[in-house]
Amino acid sequence: MSTPSRRTAPPAAPDTVILAAMRSAGETGASGAELAKQLGVSRAAIWARIEELRKLGYDIGASPHHGYVLRACPDALHADDLHARLGGTQVVGREIRVFKETDSTNDLVDKLAHDGVAEGMVVFAESQHQGRGRLGRRWLSPAGKGLWFSVLLRPNLSPMAATQLTVISAVAVSRAIERETGLRPGIKWPNDIMFGTRKCAGILIELSTEIDHIRHAVLGIGVDVNLAAEDFPPELRDLATSLRAEAGREIDRPALAAAMLRELDYVYARLREGDFHQVGDEWMRRCSTLGRRVTLKIGDRTIQGVAEALDDEGALVVRNEHGHVEQILGGDVTMQR
Numbered sequence: 001m002s003t004p005s006r007r008t009a010p011p012a013a014p015d016t017v018i019l020a021a022m023r024s025a026g027e028t029g030a031s032g033a034e035l036a037k038q039l040g041v042s043r044a045a046i047w048a049r050i051e052e053l054r055k056l057g058y059d060i061g062a063s064p065h066h067g068y069v070l071r072a073c074p075d076a077l078h079a080d081d082l083h084a085r086l087g088g089t090q091v092v093g094r095e096i097r098v099f100k101e102t103d104s105t106n107d108l109v110d111k112l113a114h115d116g117v118a119e120g121m122v123v124f125a126e127s128q129h130q131g132r133g134r135l136g137r138r139w140l141s142p143a144g145k146g147l148w149f150s151v152l153l154r155p156n157l158s159p160m161a162a163t164q165l166t167v168i169s170a171v172a173v174s175r176a177i178e179r180e181t182g183l184r185p186g187i188k189w190p191n192d193i194m195f196g197t198r199k200c201a202g203i204l205i206e207l208s209t210e211i212d213h214i215r216h217a218v219l220g221i222g223v224d225v226n227l228a229a230e231d232f233p234p235e236l237r238d239l240a241t242s243l244r245a246e247a248g249r250e251i252d253r254p255a256l257a258a259a260m261l262r263e264l265d266y267v268y269a270r271l272r273e274g275d276f277h278q279v280g281d282e283w284m285r286r287c288s289t290l291g292r293r294v295t296l297k298i299g300d301r302t303i304q305g306v307a308e309a310l311d312d313e314g315a316l317v318v319r320n321e322h323g324h325v326e327q328i329l330g331g332d333v334t335m336q337r
């Protein structure tokens with residue numbers, strides 16, 4: 001697969017530079033004079049930015065000897081901070097927007113895609129009024145408790161191979177969760193991220209296609225990060241879980257958000273380089289569906305069989321009850337005991 005042309009990322013915002021400098025300086029502190037020089041502004045202008053960051057909830061110490069020390073960050077998503085944590089990616093997260101609330105981040109990104117925005121744009125919302133899941137289901141998105149975001153991609157793929165996007169996204173989400181929490185979730189085909197029989201994250205990919213290629217893909221990701229059991233409606237309590245419930249501690253949402261974007265950028269680079277197999281193999285190692293007896297519902301059709309493998313296009317290979325092999329690209333899977 002060829003590498004599509006890339007537009008360069010916009011220059012880093014002053015707050016991104018300041019936050020990144022404080023993070024890398026640690027206890028030593030970032031010098032106000034050096035930041036002023038780097039950004040081509042006065043020390044007073046740096047001080048003014050520090051005051052603004054404090055208003056956003058960043059706990060920043062200042063001393064004439066140590067400069068500015070970042071002591072603590074708020075549990076809130078800020079685009080400049082996410083950029084500072086990312087430190088540059090190839091595609092995913094070149095531009096980031098954060099909204100306090102919206103209907104659905106997938107709708108926002110789809111609109112941006114139709115306006116011609118370059119791939120890699122990421123939109124987060126602290127809450128969604130009309131978050132949606134696969135198969136027309138509603139997706140619960142309470143304020144400040146999870147990660148609800150969408151990524152715009154313009155992959156050089158045929159619509160038939162779109163399942164590859166599902167596969168790489170599930171791997172990226174699993175890797176980010178593992179990196180930030182130490183927990184190892186499983187993947188239930190096609191893209192549910194699970195702890196045992198409970199789901200903690202889901203992926204909704206929506207495509208705009210021509211007959212032979214994908215014009216753009218909106219990758220919508222929802223992660224139940226810090227929800228408590230009572231945040232879920234009673235009918236979901238046996239089916240859903242959160243990372244906080246699994247880890248037994250509060251999870252750092254901004255750090256997890258940055259890890260998600262970093263991992264998505266990594267797997268998308270593998271896909272662009274024509275190296276889907278590497279990520280596909282990792283998906284198989286992480287998948288809890290393979291080797292199991294499954295029931296698949298695809299529209300009105302129900303198939304029973306054994307999930308045997310993932311094929312080159314990212315489809316699930318199922319040997320049905322008559323011994324025939326079927327290639328499954330969509331639908332809902334239930335695992336049998």
Ligand code: BTN
Binds near residue numbers: 134135147192
């Ligand atoms: C699923 O497992 O059914 C997919 C859930 C996807 C939810 C995310 S949250 C961000 C984005 N915006 C939406 O409306 N849905 C996706």
